[in-house]
Amino acid sequence: MIDCHFHLWTTDESTPEKRAERAEQLREEMERQGVDRLCLIGEVGDTIEECREANRTVAKYVAEYPESFYGWARVDPRLGDDAVAEFRRAVEEDGLVGLKHHFIPTPINISDPEFFPLAEAAVDMDVPVIAHVMQRLPADQERWDDSEAHTEDVLELAQRYPELKLVSAHIVAGGDAEYRIKTVADQENVILDISGSNCERGYVERAAERLGTDRLVFGTDTWFAPGVGKLSGLNLSSEARADIAYGIHDLFRDDQPGRFTDGELAERKAAAAERFAASDESRREGAVDVNAFVGHWPFRDLDASADALLSLMDEAGVDAALVSSLESVFYRNVHAGNRDLRDRVAGHEERLFPLATINPTYPEWETDLRECVEEWGWSGVKLLPAYHDYDLDAPETTALFDVCADLDVPVVVCATLEDQRQRHPRVTLRGFEDGGTRAFTDGHVDALVDLLTECPETDVVLADLWTHAPRIVEECCRVRRNGVRLDNRVRSGETLFVLDDLFVYFSHQGERLVEEVGVDRLVRGPQLPFKIAEAYDGYVDLLPASDDDRARVGGDTLRSVFGLDG
Numbered sequence: 001m002i003d004c005h006f007h008l009w010t011t012d013e014s015t016p017e018k019r020a021e022r023a024e025q026l027r028e029e030m031e032r033q034g035v036d037r038l039c040l041i042g043e044v045g046d047t048i049e050e051c052r053e054a055n056r057t058v059a060k061y062v063a064e065y066p067e068s069f070y071g072w073a074r075v076d077p078r079l080g081d082d083a084v085a086e087f088r089r090a091v092e093e094d095g096l097v098g099l100k101h102h103f104i105p106t107p108i109n110i111s112d113p114e115f116f117p118l119a120e121a122a123v124d125m126d127v128p129v130i131a132h133v134m135q136r137l138p139a140d141q142e143r144w145d146d147s148e149a150h151t152e153d154v155l156e157l158a159q160r161y162p163e164l165k166l167v168s169a170h171i172v173a174g175g176d177a178e179y180r181i182k183t184v185a186d187q188e189n190v191i192l193d194i195s196g197s198n199c200e201r202g203y204v205e206r207a208a209e210r211l212g213t214d215r216l217v218f219g220t221d222t223w224f225a226p227g228v229g230k231l232s233g234l235n236l237s238s239e240a241r242a243d244i245a246y247g248i249h250d251l252f253r254d255d256q257p258g259r260f261t262d263g264e265l266a267e268r269k270a271a272a273a274e275r276f277a278a279s280d281e282s283r284r285e286g287a288v289d290v291n292a293f294v295g296h297w298p299f300r301d302l303d304a305s306a307d308a309l310l311s312l313m314d315e316a317g318v319d320a321a322l323v324s325s326l327e328s329v330f331y332r333n334v335h336a337g338n339r340d341l342r343d344r345v346a347g348h349e350e351r352l353f354p355l356a357t358i359n360p361t362y363p364e365w366e367t368d369l370r371e372c373v374e375e376w377g378w379s380g381v382k383l384l385p386a387y388h389d390y391d392l393d394a395p396e397t398t399a400l401f402d403v404c405a406d407l408d409v410p411v412v413v414c415a416t417l418e419d420q421r422q423r424h425p426r427v428t429l430r431g432f433e434d435g436g437t438r439a440f441t442d443g444h445v446d447a448l449v450d451l452l453t454e455c456p457e458t459d460v461v462l463a464d465l466w467t468h469a470p471r472i473v474e475e476c477c478r479v480r481r482n483g484v485r486l487d488n489r490v491r492s493g494e495t496l497f498v499l500d501d502l503f504v505y506f507s508h509q510g511e512r513l514v515e516e517v518g519v520d521r522l523v524r525g526p527q528l529p530f531k532i533a534e535a536y537d538g539y540v541d542l543l544p545a546s547d548d549d550r551a552r553v554g555g556d557t558l559r560s561v562f563g564l565d566g
Contacts, residue, residue: 135175233534295326
């Protein structure tokens with residue numbers, strides 16, 4: 001596989017020894033994930049001298065590790081003829097593969113005439129351009145510079161230069177992916193890279209159906225483990241996935257240094273197809289998804305029926321799922337969705353375990369909760385405060401936590417069901433009014449800490465925390481020496497974190513998570529049917545843990561806490 005979109009992001013690259021530190025770390029991750037080459041993206045300067053130095057740094061990595069790296073050139077379009085000359089020099093002298101453009105820190109849109117000379121140079125040299133592209137909602141665009149490229153800008157540039165090989169980056173990084181696909185579908189010189197931290201199901205497959213796999217290229221945007229897992233988990237043939245894995249190679253010019261021969265490329269694609277096929281046959285066993293859903297999602301075509309969910313679970317090696325009602329996300333009276341869910345999971349009780357969606361600010365919520373738990377025998381509670389418009393530390397939330405402690409049922413707290421860049425333009429969630437992506441914000445976490453401290457006996461599973469899990473463990477779950485004080489009020493209830501939502505893209509991040517959070521507090525929740533479950537399998541693999549500990553993370557802890565085997 002060739003990752004077409006990988007940022008170097010290294011503080012000191014001044015000597016071969018310093019570059020070796022980064023190169024060896026990346027090569028270890030590449031070997032672990034089955035990636036042959038990375039297309040490195042360096043920095044860009046304010047002056048032409050700084051741009052040249054940054055490009056030469058990337059070229060040094062390529063020269064020192066030619067079996068591992070290619071490199072992109074970067075320049076500031078505002079530098080005019082000097083920028084074009086440096087771009088040409090970086091390709092012709094340094095052997096870089098083409099041009100990477102991002103509006104930060106070079107605020108020039110690719111549809112701006114100032115960018116055109118660079119596009120013309122790319123056509124003349126027969127090298128690709130890869131551009132940061134987004135599809136923000138109008139309200140979100142107001143918070144960003146107009147120089148950020150949108151799909152319309154991609155189409156304008158591609159139509160102006162039909163011979164330009166233009167890669168539109170991170171199709172699933174946020175925004176309306178289907179809009180992007182349809183906008184460029186008939187513009188054959190536009191290629192989509194599948195990179196980005198988002199791993200929603202269905203979008204890449206739709207792009208493959210509409211554009212063909214020859215117009216898709218594999219990239220991670222440096223979100224390495226989920227990026228590799230995303231490609232592996234696509235609902236495409238192993239051969240199609242292999243074509244995408246090496247798609248960027250087809251855009252290199254014939255004399256590109258490090259280019260594979262036709263025979264070498266065919267062998268590598270065949271080996272990749274074998275790996276994908278093998279991974280399809282060796283799905284994990286015993287896994288549990290703590291954050292799955294059944295029902296109807298109003299904003300896109302998403303098959304979330306019980307039968308469809310079970311099929312996805314079979315494909316991903318998920319044996320059991322704690323499921324909530326999708327309708328309850330938007331119903332005012334959420335209990336109506338709970339009743340529908342009860343009927344939908346009937347007959348599947350051995351694999352689908354319902355959670356009661358409860359809005360503690362709605363009348364008779366406790367009666368609804370007790371019906372679900374005491375009469376129907378449900379496994380726990382799901383809270384969606386951003387959708388139901390209440391604060392995490394509101395008195396009503398505390399009251400619900402106390403009732404759940406009395407009933408001995410866990411509470412799963414969820415932030416959002418989609419990246420906020422993808423939301424419907426008429427839906428704004430509490431606490432996400434100023435944008436954001438998909439995780440709980442600092443303000444949400446402040447409230448969570450207060451709630452967990454106030455209700456120490458309630459078992460909780462916290463989803464969508466991104467980088468905040470260590471703080472919650474430190475403030476709520478560990479005895480702390482604080483000056484002359486001893487802060488020894490800690491939670492007695494379980495405090496679990498959904499691993500799939502945390503920041504684990506490289507092995508050292510898995511090591512840090514085990515150290516700061518603890519493997520006994522990690523559980524799985526790939527959020528079927530929204531996301532590609534396989535994209536997060538690598539998170540478990542990156543944990544420095546025994547097979548028994550990985551089994552606990554994968555499902556054993558959830559089975560115990562929720563009583564699924566009883």
